[in-house]
Amino acid sequence: MPLPPLADKAQWSTRVRPVGLRPSTDLTPPPLTDKAKWSTRVRPVGLKTRPSTDLTPPPLTDRGLNQILSGSRSPSQLSQVVLDIHSDPRTRLSARGYTQLMQSLGQKGAWQEAISLIEHAQLAEVRVDVFMYNVAITACEHSRRWFQALQLLSHMLRFGPSPDIISFNAVIGALKKGEQWARALQIFGVIPEAGLTPTPRTFTTVIGACSRCGAGDQAIRLVRDMQDQRHEISQFVRTELVKVFQKAGDWQLALEQLSEVRAMSEDPDKFLLTAVVVSCGMARRWEEALRVLEEAALPDAGLYVAVARACEVAHQRQHAQAVRLRSQNRQQAGVLQRAKSGTVAARATVREAVEAHERSGSWAEALHAVAVMWQEGLDPGDAVIRAAAAACGTEEWERAIHLLEEARRRTNREPGVAVYDAVLGACLVAWRSALDLLTGLRSTGRSLSVITYSHAINACAEGGRRFEAKGGVSSKAWLRAVSLLIQAAEDGLQIDAAACNAALSACITVRRAKSSTALAVGKWQPALRVLEGMVLRGPHPNIVSYSAAVRACAEATEWEQVVNLLASTTWRKMPQDSNWSSPKQSLADYSSAAYDAGMMAFEVAGRWELTLQVLSNMLSDKDAPRPSVVTCSAAVGVCARMSQW
Template identity: 20%
Template sequence: MSACEAGGQWREAMEIVERSRKVTGTPTPTVYIALVRLLLRCGQAEAAADVLNTAIVDDRARRIPGQVGLDVMKQLIAGKCFKRVLEVYRMLRVRGYIGRGRNSRARLTTMVTCYGARAAEALIAWRDVQDIYRLYLADREASGGGEDWEGLGRSLPCVVFRTLYKAKHYEEALPYLEDALSSKKFCNTILINMGINCLGKTKRWEEAVAVFERMPTELGHEPDSMTHGLVVNSLALSGRTEEAIELFDSMCKSTNPIFKSNPPALTACLNSAINACDIAGRWEDALDLARRAEKAGVKPDMISYSTLMNTLCHAGECGRALEVFRKMIKKKLEPGLVSCNYVLTYCSKHKAGMVAMEFLMVMKKAKLKVTAVSYNAVIAALFQEEQYHLVLEMFREMQLFGLSPDGFAIKHCLQACDITEAYDAAAGVVRGLWKTGTPVDERAYTIAFSVLARGAYIGVIEDLMNDMETRGETPGEGCYTSLITAYCKRGEWERAQALFEEMQQAPPEENIAPNQFTYNALISVYTFSGRLDLATQKFTEMAEVGLQYDIRTFVNMILGFAREDRYKDVLVMFQGLENLLSANARDGILVQPRSQTGYRNCYHETLKGCEVEGNWQMARRILKSMHLQSMDVDVVAYGAAIGACGRKGRWKEALEILREMEARDDVTGGEWRKALHLLLKMINSGIEPDTIAYNASISASANCGEWQMALKLFDSLFKAGLIPDARTYSAVMIACFKGHQWQKAMELFLRMVSEGKLPNKQTINILMELLDEAGKFSKRKDDRCCVRCGFSVP
């Protein structure tokens, strides 16, 4: 062995030890130690680790010094054999060579622990590094501490924190952060940046900013551009936008070379600052920030421009986003497809169809990848902007490139055909989808056939249905319903009825039996065409076959009866609609009518029926229901309800409706005259009105321009023993104002003030206008207003 050691013959030495084990048994610790040191001297660290492992197993008396293990670990670390380092650490720990709680072992235990932790960090073995540190703390506590423990172990919190950070276990890393920062010898700017980022990742933005503020003083390190970027991001996410912008500006203006030495970090900081503006919705600041950054020498990258575009899109500034995109292309920065599609999607949300189309053209001109998602977003944007002809154009272009539209794009295209009355184009859309192999679902077929039905294209519908059968597809109920509707629009009632009966007699497996939608379509066409007999027949038949009525059923019937002035039937149908809505409300069902216009017209027609039939109870219910549904109640509706009350002599109810009507600005003179007539009729009928009733009557007179009537009603109020309030005086003065009676208005004003009733701003303005018109009003410097007749208005 001595000869091999002297000659550096490590292979021969290993063979000698192996033969010795077989012949004489376990070699002595001295032999093992000599072999390990020989292997280390020859650079064979892994072989030394194997020998050490065998020696430790054989050395039951622990006569091999722990320093040998430390030497092996040191060389393994140098050779980046990190897995073997951990193996040696575990062996030394398990066999008791370290961690026995003795002060004499403090340095050895600490050094072995540090090497083990460094190996775990290199392997990102975050569980191992936590275990190593936990055992080290237990050893230190058992030994009572000491200078060796404290001095050499200060790097361990840094190692544990970095390992957990690299493993992206940010929450678990935080408990070690403060100890890592307090280790001045091992703490540096990189570690601090990791800590700030870790706090940001765990949404502890205020703490991240606090660490940044401690850097120059307490931690003794100057923040670099990466630090600024991380802090700007934390300020942005914590809502401190102004501070984020100021910090970025201060960095740009700084002459410190540390900021200029890392251009990518500067750009990252810019991105964080723009993101801060995005979060706060400050798109103008984002644009200004980007301009200032470029002047300061910061080069925006693809992420900078993409973030800026997103900021502008979120604020609805899609046109400006397009300008940024053009600038980006000019600088030869290629944006990601996801970023482009994101902008296009927001164009549809903000109804910027033309901008979206221009954006797509720039993408194609720059030879960027354009996908079906891009076209779908552009089609949606054009549809929202009501550019229906362009919707059809983009849809055709999409199919030309072999791209498959999604369900929304198909729906928008078919609806565009309907709105532009390009009914026959709907068939071309369906056939184009077939040609490109795009799957067409039942909903798309239903919409397409409905569009063709509105144009009464019977032949086209029949051809499409035949083509569907040739393709092995079965036309559904919606296709047959559309064909029936087309027959009805052409007046071919017999063919419509024959097809309807064919649907009724079809086997269940064909799934074309008439349903609620079929009946509603027939009822709608029948009522619109004046065939109320057929509509009523289908309405009755629905109940007989067990189909439930829905909102559309009742709306169609109500509008049909209203066209024929059959108001008794209108009221019966509306009662059914009320019962349906009440049942839905009890069951928690919220059903939106397909046509808001038809639904609103149905209420108005029913109010007209209430007026004709004198059904004041239903009229009041309808008004209340319209208010609850936030439906627009116009003066015609109010007038019909008042008329219904007046027909049955329900004057108090008419007055209540008038009070609602009085608050509106769009009431015409004719409606006010009608209301005034009803109120006067109420008074003449012997009903004793109160002050509120008189106020409403006087307001009605004022709105009709009847100032004499307003004064008579004012006198009648006193004769009835009632006391006028400020609103009464204001109403009479408004009537005098409309009749240009300034003297009467002035008398009323003086009387009002003498009774201690304070006029409102509108009353004073009316009086001033009247006096100015009569030449009785002037302005002075010492008084705000002065009336020449001797009364001063302060």
């Protein structure tokens, strides 16, 4: 019997039910549960759409942060986490969570983000303790940001929390990496005032600072303080103390350090032995240097080099030659002995020796060590060949190229990019050979590195300067430097500021070159294009970049461009502690150099009105450097020469 049709109302309110159950006559929908209230929204009847969900991520907590940090994160990913924290006011991290994130940032070199979390924690009313500050200072230490580390310590001393000895050690370590030795000694003097006791690490770092500053008396007092406090005098401390004696010429005290180490039944390490030999060599005590070599249990290649140099300084060339011969025989014997146990062990022996020769510049010994490996039918490996090529340096660049060719012939393979980079670095004074190497490396189909391009650009820039200094008219080397910069950008590489500055400096015409003005006319526009590329794509130009551009335009008598560059505020307001700043010259030095270059060009051209205009701008602009002696002399000279009394 067919069923009667459903009513319209029942047709939309009933669902399929198991057979045997009576249909419900109550058409009232059941009440929503709490879960359904928050997870469903009103939808048109009959539409089969999924319930809408809230896509807003939950606020970051310590648990979520631990999940993020448990995996391997890149610096950019960690920086994004910091940005999310700053932009989300719902973030709920404890002091421990902030500290863990700051530690990860410091290990990745993101010191700025680590410091910013201190301020965020304070705004979030999280108690900022000394541990968080220590992590931030350590992040600055790892990134060689001594100025920021000092700022954090100063803030702690003024506003709290009170720094502990770990804080001072981290700041002193940052000053050490930044070669701020005098400041390290000043901070060490603050430790007793803070009621703290220096640790062995503190003494070790500060004694190293004394050896760099020439504060020998203070270094000796610090060693005595360590002995009074029953701290162990490590061989590293003794090595730093010997370096102090080197500058004072106290070779006897240097030898006493060896005696004290042996009195404790210890063998002096290679660093202490080498430092003592250098002290004897500076005092022309070659007999004592030879005696140290004879008493050494396991002399390394660096010690042989130091003893040979000590003999040469004392004009004992026969003894120096004998020491070198002993070193070569020892290396060959070591290679033969290690070769019996496997190729890897032999490579390790030669690599250690060649790297020591690389540091000392002993190219002959380095090449001999590689030759010994080849004579025994062993492949030295790219690491050994790279170190030997680097030991050749710019003075023996032809030998570095010959080493590369010999490596190809003997191993029947192409050396790695690192070997090419070392040879290119040696070809700084041979730009054509550097370009040939670059072409050969590109023909192998391998990707070129930033270092490869940088070495080639530096070689072209140096080659152009040398050619023009000898009176050449146009070597086209400067043009190749600029074109290499463009090729690197096309390969997706960003060359560092130093290489970009080398390309910019190549656009500066040497004054002694014949027809220098005519040659400079074709250089200023590429220089400005390089500068514009740095502004748009990076790396960010620094004072050196703008100074080179000013000089390139000045040599081409493009006075309007010179005035525009000097008036630019984009470079005069650069912070001194930015990533590209030079450790040896301050911001004022570079900005003054730019003004000096422009003013001297105005003087040569007799443009007294431009000279006075720029000088007036320097005096009225608070961001500009104060006029230097060169600038003032140029202004006075051009006015006097042009009768503008």
